Amino acid sequence: MNRSDLIETVAKTQNMPRKRAEDAVSALFDALATAMKADERIEIRGFGSFTVRHYDPYVGRNPKTGDTVSVPGKRSPFFRVGKELRDKINDE
Secondary structure: OOHHHHHHHHHHHOOOOHHHHHHHHHHHHHHHHHHHHOOOOEEEOOOEEEEEEEEOOEEEEOOOOOOEEEEOOEEEEEEEEOHHHHHHHOOO
């Protein structure tokens, strides 16, 4: 399922115009991104939680040349699935 499919599903299940469903989906994604940018933890009961993981900078190697390369630190989003969603997927 991609973003367009999600918008269509929301529009059909909630019996709303496609534009309104698109605005709702966009608002949800924007809110999630804003919260994660502020290092907030997002927990949706029954679905899962989103956090941001911090990775320190390190010195790596270019595998082709063997030269050392400085790799900057970064932040990466991380999703942990909730028990209810896991059980739904596994039909338990």
